[in-house]
Amino acid sequence: xxxxxxxxxxxxxxxxxxxxxxxxxxxxxxxxxxxxxxxxxxxxxxxxxxxxxxxxxxxxxxxxxxxxxxxxxxxxxxxxxxxxxxxxxxxxxxxxxxxxxxxxxxxxxxxxxxxxxxxxxxxxxxxxxxxxxxxxxxxxxxxxxx
Numbered sequence: 844x845x846x847x848x849x850x851x852x853x854x855x856x857x858x859x860x861x862x863x864x865x866x867x868x869x870x871x872x873x874x875x876x877x878x879x880x881x882x883x884x885x886x887x888x889x890x891x892x893x894x895x896x897x898x899x900x901x902x903x904x905x906x907x908x909x910x911x912x913x914x915x916x917x918x919x920x921x922x923x924x925x926x927x928x929x930x931x932x933x934x935x936x937x938x939x940x941x942x943x944x945x946x947x948x949x950x951x952x953x954x955x956x957x958x959x960x961x962x963x964x965x966x967x968x969x970x971x972x973x974x975x976x977x978x979x980x981x982x983x984x985x986x987x988x989x
Contacts, residue, residue: 862912863973870907874900875961878946882957889950889957893943901935913981930980938975942968 874896881892909927910919945967950960 859912859977860973863908863976866904866907866912867969867972870900870904871965873903875958878961879957889947889960890943892957893946893961894939897939897942898935901931901939905931908976908981913976927980934975934980938968938972 877896877899878892881887881895882889885892887895905928909924942964946961946964948960949963949967950957953959953963
């Protein structure tokens with residue numbers, strides 16, 4: 844068991860997860876700052892603040908995940924990038940309202956603490972998004988058979 848875990852930590856998937864956490868951490872920081880400004884200063888409802896901040900995060904995330912997190916996993920030709928763009932936009936259209944609902948529920952569950960609710964929601968959403976990105980948007984290309 845320990846040998847398999849150490850092998851995993853040295854492997855491609857562990858590096859990919861590490862890159863996802865670095866990019867995700869940066870995107871989360873940007874998203875959190877926008878979210879808090881919109882909730883606290885602009886007095887926007889949590890739902891709308893989350894929708895706006897996560898939409899901006901999602902747009903920037905495509906570029907960073909495509910050319911850093913999952914770089915080398917797939918081809919970078921125009922056709923592949925177009926397919927990935929459609930898959931990414933589709934998951935965004937689905938996930939943005941889900942994200943807003945989860946954040947709103949977490950803020951409500953914490954008694955209205957926007958920061959705590961936002962951070963709580965990220966633990967729920969991050970794992971879901973990684974699986975979607977890894978196996979749907981940027982699923983590895985099969986090795987060509989000869």
